[in-house]
Amino acid sequence: EVQLVESGGGLIQPGGSLRLSCAASGFTVSRNYMGWVRQAPGKGLEWVSAIYSGGATYHTDSVRGRFTISRDNLKNTLYLQMNSLRAEDTAVYYCARAPEGATGEFDFWGQGTLVTVSS
């Protein structure tokens, strides 16, 4: 059974850092395209970062240079390192799998982890 379990969210002051984790089971993270999608309170879905099976990484413009997506193949876990956090980064962060590649769908999602950036 495919499962994605996020952790690492919490309350953080502006300018601070957090690392989100997404533990996967039932499939191999490194063989799939994986992404992080966030949802600000009361707002829609926004793609944040992606890592391709080959290792290439991509980030949306608003987080480029501040966020880094990575994976640990031994732990079968996806990460999102978030630095220089801003109030507008406050959101629920979901990890998701895209098994058919970049043009494919996100077929499984985690339950999400809430990040609140506030002083």
Added chain:
Amino acid sequence: SYELTQPVSLSVALGQTARITCGGNNIGNKNVHWYQQKPGQAPLLVIYRNINRPSGIPERFSGSNSENTATLTISRAQVGDEADYYCQVWDSSANWVFGGGTKLTVL
């Protein structure tokens, strides 16, 4: 960058057909995916690659995509279909793009 336009809200009578649109420049040339999200829950894939239903999604859900508009159709709408619905594509200029979402109300 590539943009997807959805109506903010849509109401449908119980048992009738809801059609949720997703507009984008030449979206007919792209793979469009649709997600359902209920309050407090993660998104759930309901249509992938324009017309395909994942296992467990009722046949009442269908999709189409042509020219500048993709459509999610929900036949015989039920109260349990009330949710936010998002379309999504991949674009080389912006990677993964989501529409703004449509709140479906079943009356």
